[in-house]
Every structure is written in C-alpha cells, then in structure tokens.
Amino acid sequence: MVILKKLKIKGFRAYMQEQEFAFDNPVVLLFGENHRGKSSTLNAIEWCLFGNECIGIKSGIRERVDWEIPNRNLGSRPHVVVELELEDENKKNYKILRRWVSKTKDELKVTLSDGQTLEGQNGEKKLSQLLKSSFRDFLTTVYQHQEAIRSILTQEPRERNDAIDRLLGLSDYRNILSGIELAKLSSKQKDMGNNFDSFTREIYVALATREHDLKDKREEASQKGVKEEYLNEGGVLSIANEVKKQLQKFVFEIGLNLAELQVPEQWKELQQFQDVANEEIERFRSEMPDVKKQNELFSLRTKFEQLKTEYEGKKEKLRSASKELEKFIKDKGNEESLNKEKSNIEKQISEKEKEISETDAKAAAISNAIYYLRLEKVNKNICPVCGKDTTNLLGHLEKEWEEKYKVQVGTIQEQIDNLRASLKDIESLLTQYKKLEEGVKPHEKEKKEVSEEIGKALNMKITEKEDPLILLNNQSDRIEEELKKFKQSVASKQETLNGIATLLEKIRLIKDILNLEEKRKIVEQIKQLQEYQQIERLKDRMAELADDVENIKQAISGASQKEAGDKVNSAAEMIGDYFRRIANNLSVEKIDFSVSVDSKTARNNYEFKNQNGENLTPVLSQGDLNALALSIFLGMANLKGAAQQFGYVMLDDPSQSLGSEHKNKLVEVLDEVLKERMVILSSMDKELQDSVLSKITKAKTKYTFTNWTPEQGPVVEKEE
Amino acid sequence: MNYKEAVEAKITGETNNLNRRKELWKEIVNAYNEGGEDSIKEVLSQQADEITREFEELIEQLRKKL
Numbered sequence: 001m002v003i004l005k006k007l008k009i010k011g012f013r014a015y016m017q018e019q020e021f022a023f024d025n026p027v028v029l030l031f032g033e034n035h036r037g038k039s040s041t042l043n044a045i046e047w048c049l050f051g052n053e054c055i056g057i058k059s060g061i062r063e064r065v066d067w068e069i070p071n072r073n074l075g076s077r078p079h080v081v082v083e084l085e086l087e088d089e090n091k092k093n094y095k096i097l098r099r100w101v102s103k104t105k106d107e108l109k110v111t112l113s114d115g116q117t118l119e120g121q122n123g124e125k126k127l128s129q130l131l132k133s134s135f136r137d138f139l140t141t142v143y144q145h146q147e148a149i150r151s152i153l154t155q156e157p158r159e160r161n162d163a164i165d166r167l168l169g170l171s172d173y174r175n176i177l178s179g180i181e182l183a184k185l186s187s188k189q190k191d192m193g194n195n196f197d198s199f200t201r202e203i204y205v206a207l208a209t210r211e212h213d214l215k216d217k218r219e220e221a222s223q224k225g226v227k228e229e230y231l232n233e234g235g236v237l238s239i240a241n242e243v244k245k246q247l248q249k250f251v252f253e254i255g256l257n258l259a260e261l262q263v264p265e266q267w268k269e270l271q272q273f274q275d276v277a278n279e280e281i282e283r284f285r286s287e288m289p290d291v292k293k294q295n296e297l298f299s300l301r302t303k304f305e306q307l308k309t310e311y312e313g314k315k316e317k318l319r320s321a322s323k324e325l326e327k328f329i330k331d332k333g334n335e336e337s338l339n340k341e342k343s344n345i346e347k348q349i350s351e352k353e354k355e356i357s358e359t360d361a362k363a364a365a366i367s368n369a370i371y372y373l374r375l376e377k378v379n380k381n382i383c384p385v386c387g388k389d390t391t392n393l394l395g396h397l398e399k400e401w402e403e404k405y406k407v408q409v410g411t412i413q414e415q416i417d418n419l420r421a422s423l424k425d426i427e428s429l430l431t432q433y434k435k436l437e438e439g440v441k442p443h444e445k446e447k448k449e450v451s452e453e454i455g456k457a458l459n460m461k462i463t464e465k466e467d468p469l470i471l472l473n474n475q476s477d478r479i480e481e482e483l484k485k486f487k488q489s490v491a492s493k494q495e496t497l498n499g500i501a502t503l504l505e506k507i508r509l510i511k512d513i514l515n516l517e518e519k520r521k522i523v524e525q526i527k528q529l530q531e532y533q534q535i536e537r538l539k540d541r542m543a544e545l546a547d548d549v550e551n552i553k554q555a556i557s558g559a560s561q562k563e564a565g566d567k568v569n570s571a572a573e574m575i576g577d578y579f580r581r582i583a584n585n586l587s588v589e590k591i592d593f594s595v596s597v598d599s600k601t602a603r604n605n606y607e608f609k610n611q612n613g614e615n616l617t618p619v620l621s622q623g624d625l626n627a628l629a630l631s632i633f634l635g636m637a638n639l640k641g642a643a644q645q646f647g648y649v650m651l652d653d654p655s656q657s658l659g660s661e662h663k664n665k666l667v668e669v670l671d672e673v674l675k676e677r678m679v680i681l682s683s684m685d686k687e688l689q690d691s692v693l694s695k696i697t698k699a700k701t702k703y704t705f706t707n708w709t710p711e712q713g714p715v716v717e718k719e720e
Numbered sequence: 721m722n723y724k725e726a727v728e729a730k731i732t733g734e735t736n737n738l739n740r741r742k743e744l745w746k747e748i749v750n751a752y753n754e755g756g757e758d759s760i761k762e763v764l765s766q767q768a769d770e771i772t773r774e775f776e777e778l779i780e781q782l783r784k785k786l
Contacts, residue, residue, distance in 0.1 A: 134756070172723045176752055179760025188768045192775055199779050206786040522785050529785075531778045538775040545767060548741045552748065555730035559723065 001089050002130060003647035003678060007045060011071050011080035011100070014040035016713035023648075025699040025720075026674050030682040031689050032705025037714030038682040042650050046135070046143055048082040048098045049127070051106050053135040069100050073710045088130065096127060132645045137171045143650040144633050157605070161598075164606045165560070168567045168636060173560035177603060180549060180556075189546040196539050203526055210520035217516060221509045224502070233267045236510040240270060243277055243503045250496055254288050267514055270507060277504055281497050288493055294486040301479050307457060308472050311450045318443035325436040332429050335437075342426045345419050352416045356409045363405035367413055370397050557602035564595045564604050567636075575635035581665045582658070583627035591616065591628075626657045630666065634673050648678040655688045667691045674698045724749050 003023070010018040014037035021028070021041065030038045046054045047069065055067050070078035080100035087093050095111040110123040118126045133141075165174045221231065229235060240263045251258045261276055285291070332338070357364035365385070372384045373394040380394040390396070406413075455462040458475055462468050526532055576591040590611040598605045608616045608628070616628065634649075651670075655663045663685070670679055674696070683689060693700070700720075707715040731741050751759035 172752070173727075175757050176748060176760060179752060179757035180748070180764060182757060182761035183764035183768065185764060185768050188772060192772060195776070195779060199783065202783065202786055526782060526785060529782070531782050535775055535778045535782070538771050538778070542768065542771045542775070545764075545771070548737070548744050549764065551731060551733060551737075551741050552727070552745050555727045555732070555745075558730040559726035563723075563726065 001647040002086050002645060004045070004084065004680075005087050005093065006083075006085035007041070007048075008081070008083040009041065009044045010082075011074050011078050012040060012044045012047065012069065012082050013037075013071060014708060014713055015044070016071055016073060016711065019714065019716055021703060021716075022701065022718075023678070023680070025701040026678045027692070027696055027698050027700040028678070028680045029689070029692060029700060029702040030680070030705065031684075031702060033684050036705035036708045037716075038684075038705055039652060040714070042143060042652055042680070042682055044082045045084060045650070046138060048084045048096055049131060050135040050138065051098060051108065051124075052104065054139075069103075071713065086130070094130060134171060134175070138646070141636065142646045142648065143652070144654075158601070158603070161604055161606055164632070165564070165604055168564055168571075170560050170564055170567075170604070173556050173563075174603065177553060177556055177560075177601075180553060183549075185546050185549050189542050192539060192542050196535065199535075203523060207520065207523045210516055210523055214513065214516045214520060217509060217513045221506070221513060224506060224509060226506050226509060230506070231510055231513055233514070236267050236270065236507055236514070237263060237265075239503055239507050239510070240264075240273055243273075243500055243507070246496070246500050246503070247277065247280060250284065250493075250500070254284070254290075254493065256284065256287065267511060270511060274504055274507060278501070281501055281504075284497055285494065288490065290486055290489045290493065294483065294490055297479050297483050297486065301476060301483070303457060304472050304476050304479070307450065307454050308469060308476075311447070311454060311468055311472075314443060314447040314450050318440065318447050321436070321440045321443050325433075325440055328433060328436055332433070335430065335433055338426055338430050338433065342423065342430070345423045345426065349416055349419045349423065352412055352419065356412050356416075359409050359412070360405060363401075363409045366397050366401050366405060367409065367416075370394065370401060373397070553602045557597050557604075561595060561597045561604055564606075568593050568595050568606075571635045575631045578631035578635050578669050579628050582631060582662050582669060583624050584661060584665065585624050585627075588616070588624075593632075623657045623659070623662075627662065630654060631669075634669055646677075648680060649673065650680040650682070652682045653684065654681070655683065655685045660687055663688045664691050664695070667695045671696050671698070 005023055007021040007023070008018060009015045009021075014035075030041055032038055043054075055064060055069065070080045074080075078100070081097065083095060083097045085093060085095050092113040094113065095109075097109040097111070099107045099109075101107055108119065108123040108127065110118045110126045112118070112126075117123075131138075162174060165171065218231075222228075227235075230239065244261050244263055247258055247261065259276055259280055261273065261280070263273055264270055333341070353364065353368070356367060369384050372378060373380050378384075381389050381391055383390060383393060451462055451468045454468040454472055458471055460471075462471065572591070572593040575593055579585075579588065579591055588610050592607075592609040592611075592613070594607050594609070596605050596607070597603070610616055655666060658666060667688070670681070670692070673679060681692065683692075693702070702719040704717045704719065705714050706717055709715070728742060728745055731738065731745060733741055747763055748760050751763040755762070
C-alpha cells in the first residue's frame with residue numbers, strides 16, 4: 001500500500017511559485033474558497049502519477065478535454081514540475097518527478113530508496129509496478145469528487161457496473177475482458193464463417209452455371225451441325241485440317257496466296273490458327289479478282305448515273321430558257337421586227353416635229369426645250385440652247401407654251417407625245433429580248449460541257465448529232481450485263497468462303513464446350529484440392545481460438561463474480577450503515593447490494609435495493625444519491641483486506657448536497673475510514689471544516705488557501 | 721489467490737483443450753502486464769489475423785478457379 005509523504009508543485013495549472021505540502025498526519029485538509037488552487041493541488045498528485053493519461057479525451061472526464069497543464073501566466077517557455085514523495089508498505093521511499101515538456105510530452109524521473117534513478121520508459125515501468133493500478137482505478141478508488149461518485153449510480157448501467165468493479169478492486173478482470181473484446185474475435189470468426197459459406201454457395205452456383213452453359217453450347221453446336229463425335233480434341237483438330245485444305249484449294253483457284261497456317265497439336269493452341277484463318281477469309285472476300293472487277297463496274301455504273309442526271313438537268317434548264325424566248329418572240333416579235341417598228345416610230349416623230357417646226361419654229365424650239373427640261377436629272381433653270389441660267393426656266397417656258405402655242409401646235413405635239421411613249425415601250429421590249437437571249441447562252445455552254453464529260457467517260461468524241469444520253473444508256477446496259485456475270489461468280493466464291501467460315505465457327509463452338517467441360521471438372525473437384533482442405537482447417541482453427549477465448553472469458557467472469565460476491569458480502573453491511581448515517585433517510589432501513597453476471601457481456605451486474613426489494617436508483621433524491629455514492633466509496637475504501645494499492649483517499653468537496661446533520665454524520669464516517677487509510681479532504685464548506693476539526697480524532701494538518709493572484713498563484717498557510 | 725490463479729482455476733476443457741487454453745491465458749496475462757488492454761487486443765488479433773489472412777488468400781485463389 002502506497003502512501004503520500006510530500007508534494008512539491010511549480011507552474012502546474014493554478015500554481016506559479018513552488019509550493020510544498022507535507023502529508024505528515026493521517027488527515028490533510030485543504031480549506032479555502034473557490035478558485036484558490038485546492039483542486040489544482042489534488043490534480044497535481046494524479047498528473048505526477050499518471051502523466052498524460054489524466055488529460056484530454058482519454059481521461060474519460062468531459063471537463064478535461066481542453067485541460068491546460070502549464071499556468072498561462074508563465075509565458076511561452078513554462079517550467080512545470082510536480083514532485084511526489086511516496087512510501088510503500090515496506091517503508092521504502094520513492095521520489096516521483098514529472099516535468100512538462102509539451103502538450104503531448106512530459107519527462108518522468110523515479111528515484112528509488114537506494115538513490116538509483118530511473119527515467120523515461122524504465123521510470124514509467126517502475127511507477128506502474130509500484131502503483132499496480134491504472135489512472136481509472138485511481139480516479140474511482142482514490143480520488144473521488146462528487147460528480148464521479150454520482151456517476152456510479154446515474155450513468156449507463158454498463159458504465160456504472162464498470163465503476164463499481166473498479167471500486168471493488170476488480171479492474172484487472174474487467175480490463176482483461178475489455179482487451180479481449182477489443183480483439184473482436186467472435187466477429188472475425190463470424191466473418192470467416194460467412195466468407196466460407198458464401199464460397200460454398202459460389203461453388204454450387206458455379207457448378208450449376210457451368211452445367212447450364214454446357215447444355216446451351218451443346219444445343220447450339222447440334223443446331224449448327226456439329227456431330228457428337230467431333231466434341232473432343234481429335235474432332236476439333238480434324239475440322240481445323242479441313243479448313244486449311246479448303247483454303248489452300250480456294251487460293252489456288254482464284255490465284256491468290258495463303259498466309260502461313262499451322263494446325264497445332266493441341267486444341268488449346270488453336271486460337272492463332274482461328275485468327276489467321278478468319279483474317280484470310282475476310283481478306284479474300286475483298287481481294288478476290290472477280291470482286292475487284294465487280295467493284296470497278298459498280299463504280300463506273302454509279303458515275304454514268306451521275307452524268308446522266310447531270311446532263312438531263314442541264315438539258316431541262318436550256319429547254320426552259322429557250323421556251324421562254326420563243327414565247328416572247330411569238331407574243332412581241334423578234335429583235336429584227338422590234339427594231340423595224342422602233343425605226344418607224346422614230347421616223348414618225350421626226351416628221352411630226354418637222355411639221356411643228358414648219359408651223360412655228362419658236363413653238364418647236366419651246367416644245368423641244370420643255371421636253372428636254374422635263375427629263376430626269378436635268379437642271380430645270382439652264383437653257384438647253386444657250387446654257388444660260390434662268391430661275392424657273394421650265395415654268396416660264398410651260399407658261400408661254402400654254403398661253404401662246406398650245407392651241408396652235410397642241411394636236412401635233414400630243415401625237416408626238418404618244419409616239420414617244422410607244423417608242424419607250426418598244427425600247428423596253430428590246431431590253432427584255434436581249435435579257436432572254438443572254439439567259440439561253442450559259443445553259444447551252446453547260447450542256448455542251450457535260451456532253452464532253454460524257455464523251456471522256458465513254459472514251460469517245462460525241463458530235464452534236466449524237467445524243468449523249470443514248471450513248472450512256474447503251475454503255476450502262478453493257479455494264480449491267482457484265483455485272484450479272486460477275487455476281488454469279490462472286491456469289492459462288494463467297495459461298496465457298498462462307499462454308500469455310502462455318503467450319504471455323506464449329507471450331508469455336510467445340511473449343512467453348514471443351515473449355516466449359518474443363519472448368520466444370522475444376523469446380524467438381526475443388527473440394528478435393530489441398531487449398532480447400534486448408535481453408536476448412538483454418539476455419540476450425542479460428543473456431544477453436546474463439547472457443548478458447550470464450551472459455552477464458554467465462555473463467556474470468558466466474559472468478560470476477562466470486563471475488564465481487566465476497567467483497568459485496570463484506571461491504572454491504574458497512575455501505576448500508578454509512579448510508580443510513582449520512583443520509584438519515586427513514587424510508588430506507590436496509591440496502592441490499594448484490595452482484596450477478598450479465599450472460600451477454602460476461603460482466604458483473606450490480607443492484608441496490610431497499611428492504612422491500614425495490615431498485616433504489618430511481619426513487620432516491622439527489623441528496624440521497626450523493627450520500628449513497630459516498631457510502632459505497634467510503635465503504636469500499638474502509639474495507640479490510642481490500643485490494644486497493646493506495647493508502648489514502650482524496651475527497652474533493654464531498655458535502656455540496658448534504659445538510660448540516662448529514663455533514664456531521666459524514667465526518668463520523670470519515671473518522672472510521674481513517675482507521676484504514678489516510679484522508680486528504682478539500683472543501684470550501686465552513687460547516688464541514690468545523691465539524692472535521694472538532695470531531696476527527698486523528699492528527700490533522702491543515703492548509704488554508706487564503707488567496708490566489710496571477711503573479712504568485714495560491715497563497716497557502718499551514719497549521720498543525 | 722490472485723486474479724491470475726483465480727481465473728486459471730476456472731478454465732475448463734479436456735486435457736488438450738485445457739492445456740492450450742491455459743497457455744493462451746498466460747499469453748493474455750503477460751500481454752496485459754506489459755501493455756494493458758491494447759496489448760491483449762494485439763496478441764489475440766495477431767493470432768486471429770494470421771489465420772484470417774491465410775484463409776482469405778487461399779479462398780481468393782480458389783475463387784479464381786471458379
């Protein structure tokens with residue numbers, strides 16, 4: 001059993017300056033208001049003993065997820081050291097010094113009673129041997145604050161049972177069971193079993209699939225004329241030889257060469273033969289002389305068809321343009337007749353103008369000038385005779401014409417105007433005629449060009465008297481005749497190649513059947529293979545390992561339950577007694593504290609019932625639960641012969657939910673605990689302090705935490 | 721009687737099985753003393769994983785033959 005002798009703290013959490021504590025009496029009291037550094041003092045003890053185990057998520061304490069070890073006021077390179085002096089049951093002293101290095105690293109130095117020092121892993125190993133307990137054990141059997149105690153009764157049943165197991169000093173059983181469960185052997189065995197079963201099913205499925213495929217292939221082979229006697233190596237090789245023979249005969253007949261084609265000695269090596277033979281067949285289909293000639297004729301026929309269509313198109317365009325010209329001539333006359341009519345009108349106009357001139361020369365001049373000035377794009381103020389610029393010359397002339405000459409020469413002038421209109425119409429018709437005549441010419445040229453192209457295609461010169469279409473048709477007819485002849489010849493040769501291809505298809509089918517037969521044989525014999533027998537042995541080995549582990553788990557469970565039962569029987573009376581005394585709950589006369597084994601988890605399951613057999617957890621008040629939790633903890637701590645390695649308990653503010661009378665009762669209980677272990681009590685409760693100081697009979701050391709400043713940390717005064 | 725002996729006394733089985741299980745229990749205890757719960761997990765997982773690995777390799781070889 002290990003007890004505390006001295007504690008030095010520097011830079012740890014609330015601490016700045018070095019502070020020393022002596023645990024020189026059975027009772028050490030840490031009294032003071034909140035935030036004076038009391039909890040940091042208790043935390044320093046556990047950190048010195050367990051290092052990073054008590055920090056962060058792995059500590060299992062929610063409040064410690066973001067815990068900071070160095071005091072924030074120490075700056076960027078804090079010096080944090082906690083040193084504990086311990087004494088074991090043989091009165092040997094040990095100094096444990098832990099120095100903070102970083103968030104994830106610290107250094108440990110263990111000094112033995114003979115002065116030997118152990119550092120690093122050796123130090124951790126020695127400390128572990130000395131404490132013989134994990135951090136969790138420490139947290140539940142040595143250092144209990146109210147929340148931790150309460151969690152025993154209010155957490156999930158498994159957590160609660162775990163906590164009580166640890167309280168009873170049964171951690172090893174539970175830890176080993178946890179370690180075994182982490183290996184997940186039953187899950188691995190189950191996975192292996194599933195994998196094996198799945199594989200067995202795959203064998204049956206594969207066999208059925210092979211049988212089905214084989215049946216299908218045999219039917220297909222039969223439908224394609226493969227006889228049963230050919231469904232073997234000899235049969236398929238004889239067909240391959242026949243393929244080779246027929247190909248050789250074929251190339252001889254058409255005058256081509258055959259690539260090297262070797263029939264192998266084993267059917268499994270036939271693939272190359274099949275590939276070469278198939279490639280050759282495809283090559284012959286396109287390279288046979290008859291096919292080449294046939295293709296040339298097809299190409300010529302297509303060209304003739306294109307020329308024919310093109311020529312007909314040009315001819316039609318020419319016909320259409322000529323027809324339009326002819327219709328114009330019929331309706332309006334040709335160029336000659338139109339020109340003749342134009343000359344006639346011009347002559348009449350000349351005669352009429354002369355007539356006006358003879359009647360009145362000036363009237364004629366004015367009439368001509370008005371005619372001129374009325375024309376488009378003519379400056380209406382410039383005299384067409386002398387070129388003089390006169391404002392509104394046309395207006396003047398028209399006025400003069402109206403007033404003096406219109407009556408005199410108006411009739412003649414009207415006739416001239418009519419003749420001029422007729423002349424304009426004739427000129428328009430002549431323009432139309434020219435346009436239509438010009439439209440015919442390009443079509444004539446294009447038609448001639450296509451005709452020449454046809455001549456080239458027919459390899460002859462076509463005269464104007466010959467009809468290119470008839471010549472083309474005659475030649476197309478001759479091509480059709482030739483194509484008919486080649487069609488028969490080519491079809492016959494393709495038929496021969498089809499026959500050879502059919503033989504190759506038979507080879508492929510027989511090979512598929514032989515392959516499937518081989519695969520089926522492998523599946524049929526798979527269970528006789530060494531590998532299969534080995535996986536059966538491995539499956540049995542895994543089952544054996546799982547059985548062994550299960551047997552060990554049962555043994556652990558049995559041993560753990562027996563020890564738990566023994567301890568519960570010893571402690572139950574004391575717990576009940578403590579509870580009655582601390583809680584003073586009149587309705588609870590007796591607490592029945594029992595243990596059983598959970599058949600599913602092989603772990604201990606604890607129950608707390610009252611004298612009527614009712615589960616206490618849901619009916620007790622918060623204060624009662626706290627009292628009950630304290631009673632269990634102190635009952636276990638005070639149990640004679642208990643397995644706890646630590647000779648002290650640390651209580652952090654245990655009276656927070658207790659009334660005055662209950663606090664006095666708690667102090668009485670603590671006095672009893674002190675018969676077995678020393679007590680380190682931290683409290684801000686003045687009432688409890690007074691009660692402890694006045695009622696505890698054992699010697700006490702009192703540390704009063706009077707103040708705390710960022711620069712100095714806790715200000716502590718010691719009283720004996 | 722410490723926990724090691726208490727558990728060993730409760731392990732059952734015929735002679736062959738019993739001896740093998742007691743050997744395995746010793747391995748578990750040694751692992752626990754050396755590295756706690758994680759070491760037990762490691763020791764048992766190693767044994768199971770060796771079997772599983774060989775099993776899976778062989779079964780994959782056989783699957784390819786199907």
